[in-house]
Amino acid sequence: xxxxxxxxxxxxxxxxxxxxxxxxxxxxxxxxxxxxxxxxxxxxxxxxxxxxxxxxxxxxxxxxxxxxxxxxxxxxxxxxxxxxxxxxxxxxxxxxxxxxxxxxxxxxxx
Amino acid sequence: xxxxxxxxxxxxxxxxxxxxxxxxxxxxxxxxxxxxxxxxxxxxxxxxxxxxxxxxxxxxxxxxxxxxxxxxxxxxxxxxxxxxxxxxxxxxxxxxxxxxxxxxxxxxxxxxxxxxx
Numbered sequence: 319x320x321x322x323x324x325x326x327x328x329x330x331x332x333x334x335x336x337x338x339x340x341x342x343x344x345x346x347x348x349x350x351x352x353x354x355x356x357x358x359x360x361x362x363x364x365x366x367x368x369x370x371x372x373x374x375x376x377x378x379x380x381x382x383x384x385x386x387x388x389x390x391x392x393x394x395x396x397x398x399x400x401x402x403x404x405x406x407x408x409x410x411x412x413x414x415x416x417x418x419x420x421x422x423x424x425x426x427x428x
Numbered sequence: 429x430x431x432x433x434x435x436x437x438x439x440x441x442x443x444x445x446x447x448x449x450x451x452x453x454x455x456x457x458x459x460x461x462x463x464x465x466x467x468x469x470x471x472x473x474x475x476x477x478x479x480x481x482x483x484x485x486x487x488x489x490x491x492x493x494x495x496x497x498x499x500x501x502x503x504x505x506x507x508x509x510x511x512x513x514x515x516x517x518x519x520x521x522x523x524x525x526x527x528x529x530x531x532x533x534x535x536x537x538x539x540x541x542x543x544x545x
Contacts, residue, residue: 319490321472354529356473363523363535364465364473375531407473409529415478415487417463417529422472 319412322347322420329426330398338423340391340408346418348389352411355384355393359404367406368393395425403427430454432524432536439542445512448539450524457505458482463528464498464509466520467538474520478528479507514543 323341330336340347340355347353353371356364366375368384371391381396391410395402408420435449450462463478477488479498486498497510507524521538 352529354533358473363538365535366529366533369529369531369533373531375533409473409475411529416489417475417478419465419473419475 319346319416319418322408322410322418324406324408324420324423326421327424327426329428330395331428332398332400334398335394335396336398336425337392337394338406338408338425340393340410340420342389342391342410342418344389346410346412347386347391347408349413350411351386353384353386353391354409355382356407356409357402357404358407364407398427400427430526430534432526432534434522434524434536434539437540437542439544440514442515442543442545444514444543445510446514446541447508447510448522448524448541450507450509450536452505452507452526455526457500458502460527460532462498462500462507463525464496465523465525465528467523468517468520471520475528476509476522481507511541514541516543519543 328336355368358364371386372384406423412418431453433451458481461478464476479486481500500507523538524536526534
């Protein structure tokens with residue numbers, strides 16, 4: 319199972335929006351509505367930000383939104399804030415009780 | 429409150445095995461799958477597999493088939509991940525995670541395993 323493809327980096331100024339893509343195949347991202355997004359700050363465990371493509375767990379700001387089209391999922395962070403600077407990872411169910419993560423994207427707030 | 433407390437850092441020699449524990453509290457241990465995810469230094473997240481604490485049934489990522497064993501002890505609400513035939517590229521932080529990628533997602537603090545001769 320190959321890792322999902324994410325851009326290595328993305329950036330934006332405070333208040334702007336940034337969108338991160340996560341590209342897989344019809345066997346993972348495109349085949350199931352089970353895409354999740356994680357935020358990870360240095361030295362910390364990942365934190366779930368989006369699950370099932372577009373759902374937000376309690377406590378996650380509505381500045382974070384998710385979507386999917388075909389084999390590509392996206393995470394949009396609107397109204398960027400300094401604390402949004404982190405690594406972001408997508409994940410997807412990949413069939414046969416398997417799960418796969420993306421390659422990760424480092425978001426920089428300029 | 430939910431807690432997943434993992435065992436401490438380990439240093440192992442190539443070819444050895446390591447067993448990491450993950451003690452759960454604050455919820456019904458048998459009610460949620462427990463997953464294991466690792467992260468090599470400066471690298472991304474890698475799913476290793478999961479265990480159903482209720483039945484003991486497991487699913488492993490193909491990459492780790494034959495080298496990983498996930499078990500649990502329901503009497504002490506603890507999950508274990510054992511990785512054998514360690515190599516230097518197994519050096520990573522190993523995380524346990526409850527209900528990965530679902531609304532009840534919750535992660536342990538991570539355990540650093542260093543493989544070095």
